[in-house]
Amino acid sequence: MEYRKFNNTIIARIDKGEEILDKIKDISIKENIKLANVNALGATNDFTVGVFKTAEKKYYSNTFKGDFEIVSLTGTINTMNGEFYTHIHMSAGDADGKVFGGHLNRAIVSATCEIVIHIIEGTVDRQLDEEIGLNLFQF
Amino acid sequence: MEYRKFNNTIIARIDKGEEILDKIKDISIKENIKLANVNALGATNDFTVGVFKTAEKKYYSNTFKGDFEIVSLTGTINTMNGEFYTHIHMSAGDADGKVFGGHLNRAIVSATCEIVIHIIEGTVDRQLDEEIGLNLFQF
Amino acid sequence: MEYRKFNNTIIARIDKGEEILDKIKDISIKENIKLANVNALGATNDFTVGVFKTAEKKYYSNTFKGDFEIVSLTGTINTMNGEFYTHIHMSAGDADGKVFGGHLNRAIVSATCEIVIHIIEGTVDRQLDEEIGLNLFQF
Numbered sequence: 001m002e003y004r005k006f007n008n009t010i011i012a013r014i015d016k017g018e019e020i021l022d023k024i025k026d027i028s029i030k031e032n033i034k035l036a037n038v039n040a041l042g043a044t045n046d047f048t049v050g051v052f053k054t055a056e057k058k059y060y061s062n063t064f065k066g067d068f069e070i071v072s073l074t075g076t077i078n079t080m081n082g083e084f085y086t087h088i089h090m091s092a093g094d095a096d097g098k099v100f101g102g103h104l105n106r107a108i109v110s111a112t113c114e115i116v117i118h119i120i121e122g123t124v125d126r127q128l129d130e131e132i133g134l135n136l137f138q139f
Numbered sequence: 140m141e142y143r144k145f146n147n148t149i150i151a152r153i154d155k156g157e158e159i160l161d162k163i164k165d166i167s168i169k170e171n172i173k174l175a176n177v178n179a180l181g182a183t184n185d186f187t188v189g190v191f192k193t194a195e196k197k198y199y200s201n202t203f204k205g206d207f208e209i210v211s212l213t214g215t216i217n218t219m220n221g222e223f224y225t226h227i228h229m230s231a232g233d234a235d236g237k238v239f240g241g242h243l244n245r246a247i248v249s250a251t252c253e254i255v256i257h258i259i260e261g262t263v264d265r266q267l268d269e270e271i272g273l274n275l276f277q278f
Numbered sequence: 279m280e281y282r283k284f285n286n287t288i289i290a291r292i293d294k295g296e297e298i299l300d301k302i303k304d305i306s307i308k309e310n311i312k313l314a315n316v317n318a319l320g321a322t323n324d325f326t327v328g329v330f331k332t333a334e335k336k337y338y339s340n341t342f343k344g345d346f347e348i349v350s351l352t353g354t355i356n357t358m359n360g361e362f363y364t365h366i367h368m369s370a371g372d373a374d375g376k377v378f379g380g381h382l383n384r385a386i387v388s389a390t391c392e393i394v395i396h397i398i399e400g401t402v403d404r405q406l407d408e409e410i411g412l413n414l415f416q417f
Contacts, residue, residue, distance in 0.1 A: 002415070002417045003417065004400070004402065004417050006313070006398050006399055006400035007398075007399060007400075009315075009396075009398045011313070011354070011398070011400075011402055011415065013414060013415040013417070016332075016410060035145070035150070037148075037178065037255040037257075039178070039315065039317070039352050040352070041352050041353055041354075041365065041366070041367040043330050043332070045332065049208070049232065049236055050208070051206050051207070051208050051232060051233065051234050051236070052182050052206065052208065052249075052250055053206050053234075054155075054182070054184065054206060054249045054250050060234060062235060062236040064236065067329050067330065067331050067332060068329070069327070069328070069329050069330065069367055069379070069380040069381050070367065071211075071350055071352070071367045071368065071369040071379035071380065072210055072211035072230070072349075072350035072352060072367075072369065073352070074178050074179070074180050074210070074211060074212070075180055076150070076180075076253050076255065087180065087253065088180070089180040089208055089209065089210045089211075090210065091210040091211065091230065091232060091238050091350070091369065091377070091379075093327065093329065093369060093378065093379040093380040094329065095329050095331075095338060096340060096378075097327055097329070097340040097342065097378040097379060097380055098237075098376075098378060099230075099238040099369050099377040099378060099379050100232065100235075100236040100237060100238060101208070101210035101230075101232040101236060101238050102208040102210065102232040102236050103208050110330075110332045111330055111332050111410050111411075111412055112407075112410060112412060112414050112415075114354050114365065114415060116315040116354065118148075118257075118315075118396075120145050120146075120148045120150070121145055121146060122143070122145035122146075122150075124143065124150055129251075132155060132250050132251060133250075134250055134251060136152060136251050137141070137150065137152040137251075137253060139141045139142065139143050139152070174284070174289070176287075176317065176394040176396075178317070188347070188371065188375055189347070190345050190346070190347050190371065190372065190373050190375070191321050191345065191347065191388075191389055192345050192373075193294075193321070193323065193345060193388045193389050199373060201374060201375040203375065210350075211349055211350035211369070213317050213318070213319050213349070213350060213351070214319055215289070215319075215392055215394065226319065226392065227319070228319040228347055228348065228349045228350075229349065230349040230350065230369065230371060230377050237376075238369070238377040239371065239374075239375040239376060239377060240347070240349035240369075240371040240375060240377050241347040241349065241371040241375055242347050257287075257396075259284050259285075259287045259289070260284055260285060261282070261284035261285075261289075263282065263289055268390075271294060271389050271390060272389075273389055273390060275291060275390050276280070276289065276291040276390075276392060278280045278281065278282050278291070
């Protein structure tokens with residue numbers, strides 16, 4: 001992975017074999033990012049995405065392997081108890097162009113991944129909402 | 140729904156049971172937003188998306204219910220005759236990770252939705268294009 | 279196609295019959311864009327998206343025709359050997375809401391396409407990575 005910061009924007013290249021959430025964390029900690037909006041495109045050959053079953057307050061996950069193009073990756077970087085937190089959803093198309101996605105648990109880059117991080121000056125923390133069962137933005 | 144504004148960026152949390160387009164409208168009117176770019180992620184259990192049949196100049200819609208993760212939500216906020224207007228497309232993944240989407244008519248949040256609104260200083264109005272059958276950007 | 283520039287953001291309308299990558303190139307060259315992040319929504323009735331088979335270092339493409347809504351279009355504009363380069367991935371939903379996508383080769387607009395280009399002050403060039411078989415960000 002390599003990246004460069006231009007004012008409040010970071011452009012990163014995540015490389016073959018690297019995991020996307022790991023690298024977003026590495027950049028965020030190194031650059032002390034407290035609040036940001038993330039988008040990306042790229043290719044993955046192994047990714048796990050979840051769907052939150054609201055009645056059970058639990059994530060169920062699906063793992064996909066093969067040649068996939070990441071067609072959307074959208075999310076936020078912020079904090080929980082002042083520490084790094086990221087929440088990313090991703091979808092990717094297979095060899096027939098069929099698209100699969102959900103809440104991103106892990107994605108291994110197969111060729112390259114190009115990430116754009118828009119840093120926002122400010123902070124938003126998270127707190128566990130027990131009724132929902134998730135860590136939600138706390139304003 | 141709650142949100143905070145940081146310079147030209149709004150970070151919002153839309154809550155369970157709330158409709159996404161309604162809340163985008165509420166924020167836009169309260170903050171007097173004339174032009175913006177929107178992206179979001181979250182979870183919905185009931186959403187309707189349309190496809191525009193160009194030959195008929197008419198939208199046909201599909202409604203999806205169940206546990207879905209919003210994997211992409213992209214759009215613009217601007218004006219038509221000086222009044223609030225928003226145009227959003229959305230896609231969401233089901234329990235198997237299969238993704239469905241189109242022109243967003245309505246989406247009810249099931250757990251949470253995290254929206255980022257990038258406000259742009261300027262205005263772009265819309266006008267009905269009778270040949271196309273849609274309200275298009277007018278420069 | 280028409281567009282307007284507001285500080286570091288370009289809002290564009292791509293019109294029926296026009297090809298999206300062509301118009302992104304036209305805007306980029308006219309405005310001398312060296313680095314940017316792109317997102318869009320709209321409608322297409324003819325698009326080709328590829329998937330990169332990493333073992334073969336080769337793109338395979340799928341072409342889709344009919345009424346489709348572009349649900350995600352994400353990418354970067356930068357340079358290779360100082361010249362314009364863009365890398366875009368796209369997905370679109372059909373009349374049943376099923377979503378298909380990948381690396382964007384071409385997409386013909388059927389009704390309208392609304393593009394937002396966030397210009398970043400700086401430059402990132404590309405270089406062919408022979409191991410991967412793609413032109414990657416060079417920092």
